[in-house]
Amino acid sequence: MSRRRIPDVVIRRLPLYLRILDDLDHTETPIISSQELGARSGVTPGQVRKDLSFFGVFGKQGVGYNTGNLREELRKILRLHQQVAVGLVGVGNLGTALIRYNVAREKPYPEGTGLKLVAAFDKDEKKVGRKISGIEVFSLINLPELVKSLKLSVIILTVPAEAAPGVLNHCIQAGVKAFLNFAPTKLTAPPNVRIHHSDVMLELESLAYFR
Amino acid sequence: MSRRRIPDVVIRRLPLYLRILDDLDHTETPIISSQELGARSGVTPGQVRKDLSFFGVFGKQGVGYNTGNLREELRKILRLHQQVAVGLVGVGNLGTALIRYNVAREKPYPEGTGLKLVAAFDKDEKKVGRKISGIEVFSLINLPELVKSLKLSVIILTVPAEAAPGVLNHCIQAGVKAFLNFAPTKLTAPPNVRIHHSDVMLELESLAYFR
Numbered sequence: 001m002s003r004r005r006i007p008d009v010v011i012r013r014l015p016l017y018l019r020i021l022d023d024l025d026h027t028e029t030p031i032i033s034s035q036e037l038g039a040r041s042g043v044t045p046g047q048v049r050k051d052l053s054f055f056g057v058f059g060k061q062g063v064g065y066n067t068g069n070l071r072e073e074l075r076k077i078l079r080l081h082q083q084v085a086v087g088l089v090g091v092g093n094l095g096t097a098l099i100r101y102n103v104a105r106e107k108p109y110p111e112g113t114g115l116k117l118v119a120a121f122d123k124d125e126k127k128v129g130r131k132i133s134g135i136e137v138f139s140l141i142n143l144p145e146l147v148k149s150l151k152l153s154v155i156i157l158t159v160p161a162e163a164a165p166g167v168l169n170h171c172i173q174a175g176v177k178a179f180l181n182f183a184p185t186k187l188t189a190p191p192n193v194r195i196h197h198s199d200v201m202l203e204l205e206s207l208a209y210f211r
Numbered sequence: 212m213s214r215r216r217i218p219d220v221v222i223r224r225l226p227l228y229l230r231i232l233d234d235l236d237h238t239e240t241p242i243i244s245s246q247e248l249g250a251r252s253g254v255t256p257g258q259v260r261k262d263l264s265f266f267g268v269f270g271k272q273g274v275g276y277n278t279g280n281l282r283e284e285l286r287k288i289l290r291l292h293q294q295v296a297v298g299l300v301g302v303g304n305l306g307t308a309l310i311r312y313n314v315a316r317e318k319p320y321p322e323g324t325g326l327k328l329v330a331a332f333d334k335d336e337k338k339v340g341r342k343i344s345g346i347e348v349f350s351l352i353n354l355p356e357l358v359k360s361l362k363l364s365v366i367i368l369t370v371p372a373e374a375a376p377g378v379l380n381h382c383i384q385a386g387v388k389a390f391l392n393f394a395p396t397k398l399t400a401p402p403n404v405r406i407h408h409s410d411v412m413l414e415l416e417s418l419a420y421f422r
Contacts, residue, residue, distance in 0.1 A: 009253020015416035042220020047258050077420065084419045094308030097369075098411065101305075101395045108412075115415050153422035154415060158308075178422040180414050184312045194421035196414055200309065201319075203391050203407055204326050204365060205226035208295045209288065210405035211364035211389040 010051045012196075014074055016041050017048075021071040022108045033064035080114045087152040087176075089167050090159035091122040091130075091137050094182055098158060103133040118150050123163075140167070144174035154178045161185035168195075221262050223407075225285055227252050228259070232282040233319045244275035291325045298363040298387075300378050301370035302333040302341075302348050305393055309369060314344040329361050334374075351378070355385040365389045372396035379406075 020040045024032070034045040041048070049059070052070075055077050059065040075081045088095055102117045109115075122128065123140045130137045138146055146152065155176050159167050164183035171179070172193055179195045181187055187195050231251045235243070245256040252259070260270070263281075266288050270276040286292045299306055313328045320326075333339065334351045341348045349357055357363065366387050370378050375394035382390070383404055390406045392398055398406050 007250075007253040011420050012253070012413075012417045014420070015413045018416070019413070039218075042218045042223070043254070044258055044261060047255055050255060078416055079419050079422070080416060084422065086415065092308065093304040094312075097303065097305035097308065101393075102411065115412070115419065154418050156411075156415075176422075178418040180411070180418055182312075194418065196418055198411070198414060200313065200367075200391070200409070201326070202223075202226045202230065203409060204297065204367075205229070205289055205291060206223045207365050207389040207391055207405065207407055208290050208326065209222050209225070211290070211295065211387075 006054050010054055011078075013041065013043070013051055014078055017051075018071065018074040018078065018080075019108070021067055021074065024067055026068045026071075029067055031064045032067050032070070034059060037065070075109070075113070080109060083112055084115045084154060085119075085150050085152045086115055086117045086154045086156065087119045087121060087143075087147070087150070088117065088135075088156040088158060089121045089140065089143070089171065090157060090163070090183075091120050091124075091127050091132065092158060092160075095120065095122075095156075095158035096132055098156060098182075099132045099135050103135065115154070117156075119146055119152065121146075140170065143170060147171070147174040147176060152176060154180070157181045157183055159183055217265050221265055222289075224252065224254070224262055225289055228262075229282065229285045229289065229291075230319070232278055232285065235278055237279045237282075240278055242275045243278050243281070245270060248276070286320070286324070291320060294323055295326045295365060296330075296361050296363045297326055297328045297365045297367065298330045298332060298354075298357070298361070299328065299346075299367040299369060300332045300351065300354070300382065301368060301374070301394075302331050302335075302338050302343065303369060303371075306331065306333075306367075306369035307343055309367060309393075310343045310346050314346065326365070328367075330357055330363065332357075351381065354381060358382070358385040358387060363387060365391070368392045368394055370394055 034048040038045040038048045057073050099120060120135050120137045121140045121143050122137055127137050128139045155171050157164055157179055161183045164185050164187055168187055177193050181195050182198045189195055245259040249256040249259045268284050310331060331346050331348045332351045332354050333348055338348050339350045366382050368375055368390055372394045375396050375398055379398055388404050392406050393409045400406055
């Protein structure tokens with residue numbers, strides 16, 4: 001099935017399934033049912049089966065999915081079985097905090113695979129050359145060459161709202177196709193480019209229920 | 212149905228449904244089907260109907276939901292038809308960025324209702340008394356009295372990982388029951404307290420697919 005046809009939110013649920021499988025002891029739990037995976041991720045068993053069938057992954061009827069195989073399949077589908085080099089643009093308050101948190105956080109995948117933050121960028125030449133938790137800050141001007149040499153394929157945007165469209169275009173022209181945007185503004189991009197918006201408001205709104 | 216029985220992720224989808232309804236012109240689209248709401252939020256129509264039926268909200272069979280009514284129902288379920296006062300603890304890089312973004316962001320709900328960030332806290336007395344985008348920074352010591360006087364019911368935690376458990380307990384003892392945690396650490400709390408963890412990693416992992 002074409003990658004284009006799969007709904008965005010299906011892709012967004014895959015890391016959650018993967019997290020659940022990462023947290024399981026595969027010796028103790030060699031098989032997981034769509035019921036169990038659904039209960040832990042909060043969707044119906046039918047939704048789990050539908051999500052996974054998009055990628056040709058089918059459990060054994062009445063039995064379930066082999067947990068180890070399913071984890072490997074999900075890693076491959078998400079292309080996390082390779083190293084994914086991540087860059088961050090905008091070393092202000094939020095950018096600095098994300099670099100520190102990201103570097104400090106324990107990674108769930110084996111060394112040499114998965115996401116790795118490798119470079120930061122800022123237009124402010126005073127910040128260039130600094131290191132934050134070991135991550136060097138480069139000039140935004142040098143982004144295109146570093147996208148190539150470091151194989152950056154995902155960019156985190158932590159620039160002010162008014163700077164976001166210009167920086168986005170700069171990155172797209174350098175060949176980047178995947179962005180996580182924290183700037184509080186809507187961004188548009190060609191159809192082959194994916195932008196996810198981090199939305200603290202949605203998180204807070206669901207918390208209002210529990211207060 | 213008891214509030215306790217409803218899966219967390221169901222509650223987490225409600226703000227997404229609400230956002231979709233907020234973005235619709237209710238005159239042009241007086242009715243929305245579970246198919247349409249599902250397609251826009253990326254779940255199956257059955258999942259939509261199941262989610263809403265938890266709260267006794269049922270559409271007309273073969274017709275759908277009245278968009279205006281459904282929006283009002285969701286606001287009430289999420290208790291966003293009242294003002295929800297939000298506090299933030301930890302005025303470091305991340306806290307400062309979230310205050311600025313939150314205040315700058317356009318709110319989708321009418322004046323006097325919904326989420327409103329009203330106070331920030333820090334243990335560093337040098338930061339106390341400062342204002343960030345109009346939000347005053349108070350001493351953490353004064354949190355209990357301000358929780359009462361400002362009716363703070365949701366707290367955003369942007370403190371370092373090692374400080375998070377202590378700050379959490381301080382807030383729980385002051386009567387707060389809902390937290391959005393950005394500290395890169397797992398936190399535990401009594402069953403009547405809800406903690407959501409903001410997880411940039413899950414966002415980035417789904418982006419790896421599209422790079």
